[in-house]
Amino acid sequence: MWRLEYDAGQTGGIDPVVFWEHSLSCALVCRNFARKISYLDPGKANLAGLLHDIGVIVNLWALPKECRAAFERARAEGVPLHEAELAVLGFTHCESGRLLAERWELSDDLRQVVSFHHSSYESQEHAGLIALVELSDLLCRNEWAQPRLHRKTRGQSARAYCSPVPAMSRIERPGLGTAHLRTGFLHRRGALARSCHLSQMSLDFGNGDRIRVLIVDDSAFMRTSLARMISSEPDMEVAGTARGASDAFEKILSLDPDVITLDVVMPGLDGIGALRCIMDQFPRPVIMVSSAIKAVAEESRRAINAGAFDCVSKQLSPSSLEIAHIRADLVTKIRSAAHPRNKRRHSQSPKFSLDTPALVTPMVVAIGLSTGGPKALEQTLPRFPADLPVPMLIVQHMPAGFTHSLAHRLDSISSIKVCEASHRELIRPGVAYIAPAGLHMHLVPRLSDSKPMIILDRRPKDAEHVPSIDVLMNDAAIGVIMTGMGSDGADGMQAIFDQAGLTLGQDQASCAVYGMPRACAKRGVLTRVVSLSDIPTRIVRAVARRGPA
Helix, strand or coil: CCCCCCCHHHHCCCCHHHHHHHHHHHHHHHHHHHHHCCCCCHHHHHHHHHHCCHHHHHHHHHCHHHHHHHHHHHHHHCCCHHHHHHHHCCCCHHHHHHHHHHHCCCCHHHHHHHHHCCCCHHHCCCHHHHHHHHHHHHHHHCCCCCHHHCCCCCCCCHHHCCCCCCCCCCCCCCCCCCHHHHHCCCCCCCCCCCHHHHHHCCCCCCCCCCEEEEEECCCHHHHHHHHHHHHCCCCEEEEEEECCHHHHHHHHHHHCCCEEEECCCCCCCCHHHHHHHHHHHCCCCEEEEECHHHHCHHHHHHHHHHCCCEEEECCCCCCCCCCHHHHHHHHHHHHHHHHHHHHHHHCCCCCCCCCCCCCCCCCCEEEEECCCHHHHHHHHHHHCCCCCCCCEEEEECCCCCCHHHHHHHHHHHCCCEEEECCCCCECCCCEEEECCCCCEEEEEECCCCCCEEEEEECCCCCCCCCCCHHHHHCCCCEEEECCECCCCCHHHHHHHHHCCCEEEEECHHHCCCECHHHHHHHHCCCCEEECHHHHHHHHHHHHHHHCCC
């Protein structure tokens, strides 16, 4: 079928084995992501990741000199490898892979992966599997890249920020690693930025104060309409658009947007699956924009549980395609989502004053969560005993309107009572109070008998998050920081730690996003780092030692 003689010298040291190593890495990542998003057949995803670049290996064995020329052309012109193959060989590795897939009598879904993973997959029958492979391929071939340093400004090329990677001799090549580490070029792309090139890169991106938004929607009409809305705002710009999940993952790596708008219903990997992948690998604020939000409330709940910052409905009138009515809601939520990220980009996280006087309480447990928090609460609150002798105060970063339904759902599956906190409500042992979205939660003594009661207000106004975990923890003896993006809660945990209180941090392995616990761990203010499943036990033991409320 193909001749198998191979001379490494003919290809300048580009060994087919490195592409097997790249494919093995993709196979493992693809399988793990398939399990994370509950894809029906993780084994098939694993095999698809392994075989997607089989055509590259075939071409290297059969036509080593010609392949070398294609590689050099891809490097010199900064074009994807399959385009250079088409110019030099007259065919791509996808076509070679398809022939081999047919010879091996692979199943239809695997043939589609091998044949179409460089094509627009929107019309493909097995688009979801192709999207999983595309994500795994992106992650594996960018493991040493510095995507956030490749941001382009208008009219400027990424090459202005990065010098090409010099060719490595056979002796200099590492003995291990994926293909782009061995060969010195990024598979399917131009030169790869390495850590040694950081000094040659410029960080002057221009328009640094503008919010950069990536729009992900399979409808060209919606992409255009949303882009017009966002571009018309003086403090925003459209970083790019993407037609589906695979395209979005690539744009996130290359553009590093501040905020992403993501459609729920897309061909292939749907919006919820794409959201989970984004939160796991490229955590940043995501706003779900879909016609399904109002029609199917379950989709909205799933999106919030998966880590979405907020949801916007793009319900269209039966007689019109005009969606301008969502503009005010959309841009407001984009600004809210981008605020903490832009603030961190330009300065160190400021400390705001907690001007509500601290309340000395016998025992109060404060819990702070953000991205991935609803699911974490579903796994922890049901494990507390009904006779828990202390109250728990919870801040979960969520959009307005969702905390009440979250409290109701958690109450239905827990032995303790779970409710949304009310203004001037006395706290009681064995009850978990969830702060309403948009209001800080404090504790103050009631004037008549000095019993602690909840105050809901918007002070302090300079807090990055409302409600703020930092504000809540000013009144607690035990602090628990759990899964979430950013650093909210670090100041509050510091205050509890300084007063010899107990501070628990969720470990990285069980976090959906290891952001807030990481910020506390870096400060050294965690008494214990524990898994999600161990948090209830630790709290119950601590309460038993320290005494009830």
